[in-house]
Amino acid sequence: MTTQDTTPRARGEYAKSAQRRKEIIAAAVEVFSESGFRDGSLRTVAERAGMTHAGMRHHFPTKVDLLEAVLQWREEESLERARLSHPTGIDVIRAWINSVGENSTRPALVELEAVLSAEAISADNPAHEYFTDLYQRAEALLTRAFSTMADEGQLRAEIEPSVAARLLLSTTLGLQTLWLRNRSIDTAAELKTYTAALLTVPL
Amino acid sequence: MTTQDTTPRARGEYAKSAQRRKEIIAAAVEVFSESGFRDGSLRTVAERAGMTHAGMRHHFPTKVDLLEAVLQWREEESLERARLSHPTGIDVIRAWINSVGENSTRPALVELEAVLSAEAISADNPAHEYFTDLYQRAEALLTRAFSTMADEGQLRAEIEPSVAARLLLSTTLGLQTLWLRNRSIDTAAELKTYTAALLTVPL
DNA sequence: GTCTATAAACCGATAGAC
DNA sequence: GTCTATCGGTTTATAGAC
Numbered sequence: 001m002t003t004q005d006t007t008p009r010a011r012g013e014y015a016k017s018a019q020r021r022k023e024i025i026a027a028a029v030e031v032f033s034e035s036g037f038r039d040g041s042l043r044t045v046a047e048r049a050g051m052t053h054a055g056m057r058h059h060f061p062t063k064v065d066l067l068e069a070v071l072q073w074r075e076e077e078s079l080e081r082a083r084l085s086h087p088t089g090i091d092v093i094r095a096w097i098n099s100v101g102e103n104s105t106r107p108a109l110v111e112l113e114a115v116l117s118a119e120a121i122s123a124d125n126p127a128h129e130y131f132t133d134l135y136q137r138a139e140a141l142l143t144r145a146f147s148t149m150a151d152e153g154q155l156r157a158e159i160e161p162s163v164a165a166r167l168l169l170s171t172t173l174g175l176q177t178l179w180l181r182n183r184s185i186d187t188a189a190e191l192k193t194y195t196a197a198l199l200t201v202p203l
Numbered sequence: 204m205t206t207q208d209t210t211p212r213a214r215g216e217y218a219k220s221a222q223r224r225k226e227i228i229a230a231a232v233e234v235f236s237e238s239g240f241r242d243g244s245l246r247t248v249a250e251r252a253g254m255t256h257a258g259m260r261h262h263f264p265t266k267v268d269l270l271e272a273v274l275q276w277r278e279e280e281s282l283e284r285a286r287l288s289h290p291t292g293i294d295v296i297r298a299w300i301n302s303v304g305e306n307s308t309r310p311a312l313v314e315l316e317a318v319l320s321a322e323a324i325s326a327d328n329p330a331h332e333y334f335t336d337l338y339q340r341a342e343a344l345l346t347r348a349f350s351t352m353a354d355e356g357q358l359r360a361e362i363e364p365s366v367a368a369r370l371l372l373s374t375t376l377g378l379q380t381l382w383l384r385n386r387s388i389d390t391a392a393e394l395k396t397y398t399a400a401l402l403t404v405p406l
Numbered sequence: 407g408t409c410t411a412t413a414a415a416c417c418g419a420t421a422g423a424c
Numbered sequence: 425g426t427c428t429a430t431c432g433g434t435t436t437a438t439a440g441a442c
C-alpha cells in the first residue's frame with residue numbers, strides 16, 4: 001500500500017526469497033530422506049543449501065516449520081497431480097497405478113514418505129496427523145472409485161469396495177517399501193497384476 | 204570344569220544376569236518402538252529398566268549390541284515360530300496369515316518392525332542388512348509355497364509364484380502399516396480376502 | 407539476508423569407586 | 425553389577441553484528 005518503491009517486494013526480493021526457500025526445501029528433502037526428521041540436522045540441510053543453519057532460520061524459524069514445508073512440497077509433487085484430471089471409476093485406479101510407476105523415477109520422494117511416515121507412528125511426532133489424514137484421504141478416494149466400479153459390475157461381486165481400496169493402498173505402500181531395498185522390482189506392473197485379480201474386466 | 208562352587212554359574216548369577224538382560228531388552232523394545240534406534244536413548248532405556256545407562260553397559264557394552272539383542276528377540280517372537288511346524292504349499296500361506304493375525308495382539312512387535320525397518324533403509328544403519336535379509340527370506344519362503352501350489356493347480360495360471368509371493372509380502376507390510384494408525388482393521392481377514400483372489404481353491 | 411558466537415540441553419562412551 | 429562423575433561431541437535455538 002506504500003507509494004515508495006523501497007519495499008522488499010518492489011526490490012524483487014520476495015522472488016529471490018522464494019527461490020531460496022525452494023533450494024532449502026530441496027536440501028531438506030534430501031537430508032530427511034536419508035536420515036529422517038529426528039536425525040536429519042539443520043546444519044546438514046543448511047550446508048547443502050550453501051548457508052549456515054542460523055542463516056536458514058530467516059526462512060524457516062524452527063525445524064518443524066521446515067518439516068511442514070517439506071510435507072507440503074511432497075503433497076504438491078505427488079498424488080494431487082493425478083487428481084487434477086478428475087478421473088472417476090476405473091480411471092482413478094489407472095491413474096493411481098500410473099502415479100506409482102512415476103514414483104519409481106523419484107526415489108527421494110518414496111524414501112521421504114517411507115521414513116517420515118514410519119517416524120510419525122508416534123502420536124507425538126509433528127507429522128503424525130498429516131500421515132493419518134493422507135492415508136484416510138487416499139483410502140476414501142479409492143473406495144469411491146471401487147464403489148463406482150462395483151455399480152458397473154467391474155469389481156468381483158464378493159469383494160467389498162472398501163476392502164479393495166484398503167488392499168490396493170496397502171499393497172502400494174508395501175511394494176514401495178520393498179522397492180526401496182530392491183530397485184529391480186517393477187512396482188507398477190506388479191500392482192496391475194494384483195488389481196486385475198480383483199476385477200471382472202481388463203485393466 | 205572347576206571343582207569349586209565359587210564360579211558365577213555355581214552361585215546362580217548367570218540366571219540373574221539373564222533375567223536382567225530380558226528386562227533391559229523389554230525396555231529397549233518399548234523405547235525403540237516409540238523413538239526409533241537413533242533417537243531412542245540409552246538413558247531412557249536404562250531408566251525404564253530401573254538402572255542407569257552406565258550400569259546397563261555391563262550387559263550391553265554398546266548401543267549396537269543392544270539393538271542386535273532386540274532384533275534377535277524380535278526374530279524369536281515372530282514368524283520363526285510358525286516355521287517350526289514345517290508346513291508346505293497352502294499350509295505355509297495359512298500359517299502366514301495366521302501369524303499376521305497373532306501380530307494384531309502385539310502392537311509393540313509390529314511397531315518395532317515398522318519403525319526400525321524404515322530407519323534401516325539407509326545403507327549405513329546397523330540394521331540395514333538384517334531387514335534386507337529378513338524380507339528376502341520371507342519372499343523365498345512364500346515363493347516356494349506358491350510354486351508348490353502352482354504345481355497342484357491351486358494358483359491362478361496367469362500369476363507367477365514369485366509375483367504372488369511379493370504381493371502377499373507387500374500387502375502384509377502395508378496392512379500392518381495402516382493397522383498401526385487404525386487398530387480397527389482386521390488385517391488377517393483382509394489378507395485372506397486378498398490371497399483368495401489369487402487362488403483357484405478356497406483358503 | 408546471512409553471518410559468528412554461544413547458550414542450554416542431550417547424546418554415547420568411559421573411568422573408577424564400591 | 426551398579427553407581428557417580430565426566431569427557432567430547434552433537435543438537436536446536438537464539439542474540440546480535442553487518
